[in-house]
Structures are given as C-alpha cells and as structure tokens.
Amino acid sequence: MAGGGFGGLAVVKGLAGAPVTITLIDRRNHHLFQPLLYQVATASLATSEIAWPIRSLVRDRADVTTVLAQVTGVDAAARLVRLEDGTTLPYDTLVLATGARHAYFGHDEWEPFALGLKTIEDATTIRRRILMAFEQAERETNPTRQMALLSFVIVGAGPTGVELAGTIAELARHTLPRDFRNIDPGRARVVLIEAGPRVLGGYPDSLSDYARASLAKLGVEVELGAAVSEVTADHVAYGDKRLETRTVIWAAGVRASPAADWLGAPADGAGRLKVEPDLSVPGHPEVFALGDTASVLTPSGRPAPGIAPVAKQAGAYAAKVIQARLRGASPPGPFRYRHPGSLAQIGKRRAVIDFGWIRLKGTLAWWLWGVAHIYFLIGARTRIAVALNWLWIHARNQRSARLITQGTPRSG
Known part of the structure; x- marks a missing residue:
C-alpha cells in the first residue's frame, strides 16, 4: 500500500x-484532512487539528506495518x-x-514564487508568507513597496482558491486591524485570478454567481478570463495587467x-x-x-x-x-463513483452546497458545511477543538493559530 x-x-x-x-x-508520518488545509494556511486552525500520526490510526491492527x-x-x-x-x-x-x-502548466519556474497547497509544509509556508507580509509592511516606509506587500494573489477560482481568497480577506479586514500601529491591514488587496469565465466553474450558475458576489462583499477582487502569463518574486502578470505583489498562492491545477x-x-x-x-x-x-x-x-x-x-x-x-x-468469489461490478455533493466556504456565514437534488447558499449552507467537515474529522478531541475554534472566529473574529514558525530570524 x-x-x-x-x-x-x-x-x-x-x-x-x-x-x-x-x-x-x-x-510522511501523518494522515492529512486536506479539505481544511487552507484553514491552516490562513491561521484559522493548527496543524494538529487536521493531521494525525498514521501509526496511531492503525495501532490496533496487528496486520498493518507502517513504513516511513x-x-x-x-x-x-x-x-x-x-x-x-x-x-x-x-x-x-x-x-x-x-x-x-x-x-504550473509548463511553467515550473513559477513554483518558488507561486506557492501550492497540498501538504502541511505547504500550508505552514503559506501562513508564514501571509503573516510576514503584514509584519514587513508594518516596517516599510515606501508606499509602493508597502502596497506590494499588502497585495495577495490567488490563482485559480475553484473551491480551494475561493476559500483561500475569502479567508485571507477576512483575516485582513476583521482579525488583524487592531494588531498593527503603522498600517491598516484592511487596506490589503486580495485578488483572485481565474482563466475561465466564472468562479467555482463546476458548480451551477446560481451558486457561482452567489460566490462571486460574496467575495466582492468581502473586498476580494475577482479577475475572470485572465490567464496568468508570468510570476516572479515581485509581480504577477495576467491578461493585459501586471500587479506588484510579494505573495502568490497557486490553486489552479x-x-x-x-x-x-x-x-x-x-x-x-x-x-x-x-x-x-x-x-x-x-x-x-x-x-x-x-x-x-x-x-x-x-x-x-x-x-x-x-x-x-x-x-x-x-x-x-x-x-x-x-x-x-x-x-475465489466473483468480483463486484465495475466501480461507480457516487457524488455526495459539493461544498465550498466563502467566508464567515457564507457557503454554497450543491447536492444535485437541492442547492443551498448563505448562512444555512455555512452551518451545514461546518457540521459536515467536523463529522469527518478523526477523534472526539479534534472535533471539539475545531468546533470551538470556529465558534471563536465566528464570535470574535480572532484566529489563534497566527504563528510564524519557519525561517524566523534569531534574536539576541
């Protein structure tokens, strides 16, 4: 296996x-609940709340040997x-x-500058990049360089891109403003770039339209029909535009x-x-x-x-x-995937759900999204911890996992 x-x-x-x-x-020595990985990247959850040691998950199975x-x-x-x-x-x-x-569609040279999100390491690197951008902007006196630091670009408007954009916007506008003295984090630009004609392209038009409108209310700038043509350490080019930025997150493929x-x-x-x-x-x-x-x-x-x-x-x-x-029995019939439904969060109290037979959006969809994700987490302690974290964010707009844990300079 x-x-x-x-x-x-x-x-x-x-x-x-x-x-x-x-x-x-x-x-890796852990099993990862990838649907909530973006919440680690945006300082909403800790790594231990969405990952569990594989050995502990199979410790009661004497027939299973784990190899790292x-x-x-x-x-x-x-x-x-x-x-x-x-x-x-x-x-x-x-x-x-x-x-x-x-x-990266043939542009692997973009990888060092456009961070992907598939592993715990990816998530903590993105979290560090986001939080460090605000820290560096706090000390930057040049307005142009400061705005570049406060510009966050997400490439790809599927569920991961939409969820990242909405949560980063909320982090900037609702969680961080009281923490800084020289900058207003609420001025941050969050730009979601999509080469296709709409966000959440696999969802029905009505839910896609709702998602785009909800992102706009959060202050996210949505750029549709714009393929990215260049990504460097200090800018991204898409369509006929160029944006100075220090943080690009790749959610496109x-x-x-x-x-x-x-x-x-x-x-x-x-x-x-x-x-x-x-x-x-x-x-x-x-x-x-x-x-x-x-x-x-x-x-x-x-x-x-x-x-x-x-x-x-x-x-x-x-x-x-x-x-x-x-x-020595007859095999089961051919594999048939049964789609349970599509869910995407767009921010606090905003989500979309497509079960096929019913489509939901808004606050009710957000609550159902939360219940569904908590249900599939492993262990009662994790479920309780995540539920309490989300309730705290819901009530106070505070994210407790705002830790910069990689590559920080030593003091003293």
Missing part, C-alpha cells in the same frame, strides 16, 4: 479481518516497490494511492505522482493512471490505483473530481475486489 491518504486508509479499513499482511508506505519512506519506483515484473534509500519491498498486490502535486511512469502505463493529461473498471492498472491486474493517482470516469463520462469522497469510495471498492479474489 503506497499512500496513507483517504484512499489508502479506506483500503486498510476494508481489509480488516482478511488473511493478509499490509505494509503501508508513506513519505519515499516510493521512487515499481518493478512490476519482480513485484517490488523501490524506495528512496535504495531498498525494495516485495508485494503480491500493490495499491498506489500516491496523490498529486500542484501543476494539479499533476499526479509519477506512478504511470513507474509502470510504463497509459495516463491522462494530468499524469493520472488510466485504470480498468475494477481500478486495476491495464496489464497489471495485481496493481490498483486510487484517488489523485487514477483517472476514474463518472457515469456521465467525465473524470471524477480530485476530492476525498472519490478516494474513499475507490479505496473501499478496491478492498472488496481484493477480498473477493482471496475468497
């Missing part, structure tokens, strides 16, 4: 009681997984749930891990493995691919979104296929 995310853990759960031994490999390592390749002929330190691990059945990273290259198997344009109806890799029935690693089509023929429910359902399904093979 390569990957301890939603898909990998769903396979582990589905194989409970099966006559197997499971080796769970992940390059980076997978660098697969020898399908010898059935070996290659690790970064040069060692290998054998397998009878391999599940690849190795996730994805942000993609992802690319799968190189699992397809490891197997020499066909992949889609985002690098995701094209899989059989049972989620196995063509030509390798003993290898399964899940989540962001796999290209899975919905009943409508469109690719399934890269969200947690897809990975969870795929992991549970792959476990059923493996169980059936172990019993």
Whole structure:
C-alpha cells in the first residue's frame, strides 16, 4: 500500500479481518484532512487539528506495518516497490494511492514564487508568507513597496482558491486591524485570478454567481478570463495587467505522482493512471490505483473530481475486489463513483452546497458545511477543538493559530 491518504486508509479499513499482511508506505508520518488545509494556511486552525500520526490510526491492527519512506519506483515484473534509500519491498498486490502535486502548466519556474497547497509544509509556508507580509509592511516606509506587500494573489477560482481568497480577506479586514500601529491591514488587496469565465466553474450558475458576489462583499477582487502569463518574486502578470505583489498562492491545477511512469502505463493529461473498471492498472491486474493517482470516469463520462469522497469510495471498492479474489468469489461490478455533493466556504456565514437534488447558499449552507467537515474529522478531541475554534472566529473574529514558525530570524 503506497499512500496513507483517504484512499489508502479506506483500503486498510476494508481489509480488516482478511488473511493478509499490509505494509503501508508513506513519505510522511501523518494522515492529512486536506479539505481544511487552507484553514491552516490562513491561521484559522493548527496543524494538529487536521493531521494525525498514521501509526496511531492503525495501532490496533496487528496486520498493518507502517513504513516511513519515499516510493521512487515499481518493478512490476519482480513485484517490488523501490524506495528512496535504495531498498525494495516485495508485494503480491500493490495499491498506489500516491496523490498529486500542484501543476504550473509548463511553467515550473513559477513554483518558488507561486506557492501550492497540498501538504502541511505547504500550508505552514503559506501562513508564514501571509503573516510576514503584514509584519514587513508594518516596517516599510515606501508606499509602493508597502502596497506590494499588502497585495495577495490567488490563482485559480475553484473551491480551494475561493476559500483561500475569502479567508485571507477576512483575516485582513476583521482579525488583524487592531494588531498593527503603522498600517491598516484592511487596506490589503486580495485578488483572485481565474482563466475561465466564472468562479467555482463546476458548480451551477446560481451558486457561482452567489460566490462571486460574496467575495466582492468581502473586498476580494475577482479577475475572470485572465490567464496568468508570468510570476516572479515581485509581480504577477495576467491578461493585459501586471500587479506588484510579494505573495502568490497557486490553486489552479494539479499533476499526479509519477506512478504511470513507474509502470510504463497509459495516463491522462494530468499524469493520472488510466485504470480498468475494477481500478486495476491495464496489464497489471495485481496493481490498483486510487484517488489523485487514477483517472476514474463518472457515469456521465467525465473524470471524477480530485476530492476525498472519490478516494474513499475507490479505496473501499478496491478492498472488496481484493477480498473477493482471496475468497475465489466473483468480483463486484465495475466501480461507480457516487457524488455526495459539493461544498465550498466563502467566508464567515457564507457557503454554497450543491447536492444535485437541492442547492443551498448563505448562512444555512455555512452551518451545514461546518457540521459536515467536523463529522469527518478523526477523534472526539479534534472535533471539539475545531468546533470551538470556529465558534471563536465566528464570535470574535480572532484566529489563534497566527504563528510564524519557519525561517524566523534569531534574536539576541
């Protein structure tokens, strides 16, 4: 099992009681609740509230051995997984749930300046960059450089981009103003850039329009139909415009891990493995691919979104296929993703929900968004901590996780 995310853990759960031994490999020691990662990046939640040690999650499973390592390749002929330190691990059945990273559409040189958001490290780096921008602006006497520091750009107006833009705007306008003496954080510009014609492009028009109007009320500048053409350390260019900024956050695209290259198997344009109806890799029935690693089509023929429910359902399904093979039973029918609904927060008391049969927006959607996310967190202590944090933000506009924890200069 390569990957301890939603898909990998769903396979582990589905194989409970099966006559197997499971080796769970992940390059990090924690499982991450990615839907709330942006709240760490914007100082709303602490890292420990959305991540849990993998070993603690499987400590009651004697059949599971956890290995902290980076997978660098697969020898399908010898059935070996290659690790970064040069060692290998054998397998009878391999599940690849190795996730994805942000993609820059052929402009990887932008990565040092346009921060992506996929890991805890990404989130804490973005948090530091945002908070340091206000600290540096407090000391900057040149108005042009000060405004560049107070300009925050988010590229990509999908759920992550919209959620980031709304929360950064609230941080600037409602949380920070009383903390500074030489600047007014409320003057900060938050600019959301989208190459497409609307925000939340996968949502119905009515919810997309509501999201854009809500962002405008928060002071977010939405730039549509404007593809980014340049990102540097001090500016971003898009359409026919150029904006001086020191903070750019990339939420515009992802690319799968190189699992397809490891197997020499066909992949889609985002690098995701094209899989059989049972989620196995063509030509390798003993290898399964899940989540962001796999290209899975919905009943409508469109690719399934890269969200947690897809990975969870795929992991549970792959476990059923493996169980059936172990019993010599007929396999389940082809994998069918059942979309539970789309949710996005746009700021305090603002959210949109699309369940297909019903669409909600506003305060009620915000409360349901919160309940849904708390429900899927792991452990009662975490649920209580996150609920209390959100209630505090709701009541007092205060975010307690405003810590600059990386690369700070030493004093003394």
